[in-house]
Amino acid sequence: MTQEPYPHPDVSEVTLPEVLHALSDPVRLSILQALVPGQESAWSGFMVSVAPSTLSHHMKVLRNAGLITHRKEGTRCLVSLRQDLGERFPGLLDTVLRLAPVA
Amino acid sequence: MTQEPYPHPDVSEVTLPEVLHALSDPVRLSILQALVPGQESAWSGFMVSVAPSTLSHHMKVLRNAGLITHRKEGTRCLVSLRQDLGERFPGLLDTVLRLAPVA
DNA sequence: TTCGATGTTCGACGAATATCAAACAATGGC
DNA sequence: GCCATTGTTTGATATTCGTCGAACATCGAA
Numbered sequence: 001m002t003q004e005p006y007p008h009p010d011v012s013e014v015t016l017p018e019v020l021h022a023l024s025d026p027v028r029l030s031i032l033q034a035l036v037p038g039q040e041s042a043w044s045g046f047m048v049s050v051a052p053s054t055l056s057h058h059m060k061v062l063r064n065a066g067l068i069t070h071r072k073e074g075t076r077c078l079v080s081l082r083q084d085l086g087e088r089f090p091g092l093l094d095t096v097l098r099l100a101p102v103a
Numbered sequence: 104m105t106q107e108p109y110p111h112p113d114v115s116e117v118t119l120p121e122v123l124h125a126l127s128d129p130v131r132l133s134i135l136q137a138l139v140p141g142q143e144s145a146w147s148g149f150m151v152s153v154a155p156s157t158l159s160h161h162m163k164v165l166r167n168a169g170l171i172t173h174r175k176e177g178t179r180c181l182v183s184l185r186q187d188l189g190e191r192f193p194g195l196l197d198t199v200l201r202l203a204p205v206a
Numbered sequence: 207t208t209c210g211a212t213g214t215t216c217g218a219c220g221a222a223t224a225t226c227a228a229a230c231a232a233t234g235g236c
Numbered sequence: 237g238c239c240a241t242t243g244t245t246t247g248a249t250a251t252t253c254g255t256c257g258a259a260c261a262t263c264g265a266a
Binding site: 015016017018020021023024025026029035090091092095096098099100101 | 118119120121124126127128129132139192193194195198199201202203204
């Protein structure tokens, strides 16, 4: 089997509490802040001091909340902000990221 | 002792993850939706099917997140949306309430 | 003063969460 | 083919969370 893609929910299946919960963790918020809209990023730039397994866990949460696209290329992963979540919850992610602490 | 007021944090002490966590529960979201900005409400109108103790718990969470003002008048409580949280996190509550399901 | 109405506090309980280390899997380079 | 790199999965653990019922506190009314 080559890389089977990660399961990404349809944005219509995602609920608001689910998204807000995904956004309510400092580590996940840091990850999202490190993502440049419309651009894929590798994990290297996240600067988050958690174990790899923990990071992997947070990625799954963000993915299931419809916040990110998660793709595997070779041995590393490429992550990007999902644009279509803005169709479901217009302005939500923009507002949160705008207010997120710079730290 | 007459009614000692509930502790309300200063908005400067409230963190974004804390607010988002408070917003990520369906019951709390329902409560906030039932609140009319600039107007005090009693618990009667919340239409939330949880035990009184649970409701009280959610109120404390909302209060500690700086989302509501909680005042006791006689035997019942009056709750209202805190306006000054919008100074700390402009547009956040408005965006979330705009996107909250009508149910 | 006694009682009813309205919240709060206090365990308690099950479920979910965040975290880690260790084992596992897949890929690309040697 | 072998191995290092990079994530994922799997326990394990400690914590937090949402919920309830029961006991308690406070106030207003009878």
